[in-house]
Amino acid sequence: MMSNQLSLILLPTNKCNVACEYCFEEKTADFMTHDQLALTVEKLLDHMEHQHIPELIIYWQGGEVMIMQPEWFERAHELISAAASRRGKKIGHSLQSNMIGYSAKWNGVIREMFGNSVGTSMDFPNLYRKARGHTADDYTRIWARNIKLAREAGISVGVISIPNRETLRLGGEAFYSYFVDELGITDFQVNTSFSGGEINDAKTESILDMPALARFFVELADVWFERGYSAGVKLGPIDELLHHFMGRVARLPCIWQQNCADDFVSIDARGHVAQCDCWVTSYPEYRFGNVFGAQSFSQLMKESKARRRFVSRPEAMIEHETCAGCDYLSICHGGCPVRAYSITGEFLVKDPYCEVYKALFSRMETIAAKLSRARFARSLPVLPIRGDVVNRGTSL
Ligand code: SF4
Ligand code: SF4
Ligand code: SF4
Incomplete structure (x- = not known):
């Protein structure tokens, strides 16, 4: 622990x-x-x-x-x-x-x-x-x-x-x-x-x-x-x-x-x-x-x-699975052992929901980036350019 x-x-x-x-x-x-x-x-x-x-x-x-x-x-x-x-x-x-x-x-x-x-x-x-x-x-x-x-x-x-x-x-x-x-x-x-x-x-x-x-x-x-x-x-x-x-x-x-x-x-x-x-x-x-x-x-x-098998699993995901090259490794770590084992019958394989996780991570990353940009834009001082109204506000 x-x-x-x-x-x-x-x-x-x-x-x-x-x-x-x-x-x-x-x-x-x-x-x-x-x-x-x-x-x-x-x-x-x-x-x-x-x-x-x-x-x-x-x-x-x-x-x-x-x-x-x-x-x-x-x-x-x-x-x-x-x-x-x-x-x-x-x-x-x-x-x-x-x-x-x-x-x-x-x-x-x-x-x-x-x-x-x-x-x-x-x-x-x-x-x-x-x-x-x-x-x-x-x-x-x-x-x-x-x-x-x-x-x-x-x-x-x-x-x-x-x-x-x-x-x-x-x-x-x-x-x-x-x-x-x-x-x-x-x-x-x-x-x-x-x-x-x-x-x-x-x-x-x-x-x-x-x-x-x-x-x-x-x-x-x-x-x-x-x-x-x-x-x-x-x-x-x-x-x-x-x-x-x-x-x-x-x-x-x-x-x-x-x-x-x-x-x-x-x-x-x-x-x-x-x-x-x-x-x-x-x-x-x-x-x-x-x-x-x-x-x-x-x-x-x-x-x-x-228990030792559980402790060693994330390392095995990096060594033997495609997780090592994954953009989301630092969030996911190869996912859940029970999903892997119950669905595939193998313990040292990545979570079979990998594709679902990646899609969700990517979507939430995009939403977070848009939200951050919108917040940053709102925090900037309003600088009118050639009379245009630039601070229109945005929902995203
Ligand atoms: S999303 Fe897939 S490839 Fe990436 S760390 Fe998780 S299980 Fe591995
Ligand atoms: S559900 Fe999966 S990730 Fe959660 S404690 Fe059980 S084996 Fe570990
Ligand atoms: S039978 Fe239903 S409520 Fe009972 S332990 Fe299983 S999932 Fe939970």
Whole structure:
């Protein structure tokens, strides 16, 4: 670990209340107990001391967290806060839920533990997110109702969405309008699918035609810039790329970190440790070890051969892939290992979304350059030439 912050993707349960067809997790009926959680947190705090890491962010997800009880989280919050304060460390919490089991009983813990904010997932249109025995439309209806209730309770809701073949057919404008105009969501993120875990038809068809997906991302970037940028709508990772190319501080997603192994780790309800949620549930051969065992967390991380493969991956991308000659290497670093492995079956190959990333990087670089030129022009003194009006102002 090299960073000032450790990000833990924690699965307190491997169980879920729905059955999305493209889910990459192999689910089990396991739940973490408070004793196991306390042990895990102590080991992480030892590791943070050892590595001089001041802060831990826990991304709580599953499975589905809301099949547990809010009281379990209240107790968990107390345990973690007490342990962090004993060690002089900071621990923050972020919640990811499918929101299908949401009701007002969650409001207290969402407010106290999660800063009154929750992240959830929905696609437009929804093809693969389904509850057992229900259609995708039923799922969407329940989800939209619960999102509305949560927002009425003052909870800020962020949405992650994965484009599918129908999204591409409907286009960026329709996608943007669904989330922003119809649902009133002003903080959302577009992600790309990967066929992790056991393969099925939905996972296979969710890997889209790359040139078509690249066109969709570029179109969506343009729609967002025209309609959302000035209105303060957050659309990740498009908005963060704009920040990046404008030379501002940007929070780029894990797929574009220098090495996700430097910052992220995941632990599931059985104590298995791996790079992130897909690896921990679906690829046993890539697990780093088990946090409930005798080893310290630092030892486990240091001695894991599987982890060493992640650590060495960006270097291998430069040596063996076309990444070395790429204009965007310093942002992308070869992309995401789980996308590479689940889609190609190879670990040391570049992310198969390379073409999509390049198209988006290029578009956002162009928008940033135009924006910078327009701002620079506006900051110049007005010098009328032969009576022409030169300071006309410009939207770009
Ligand atoms: S994608 Fe998430 S909500 Fe859907 S089945 Fe998998 S874990 Fe559950
Ligand atoms: S494997 Fe991919 S999704 Fe997982 S942490 Fe690394 S970059 Fe992120
Ligand atoms: S955009 Fe493609 S070539 Fe460039 S660094 Fe990323 S994966 Fe490699």
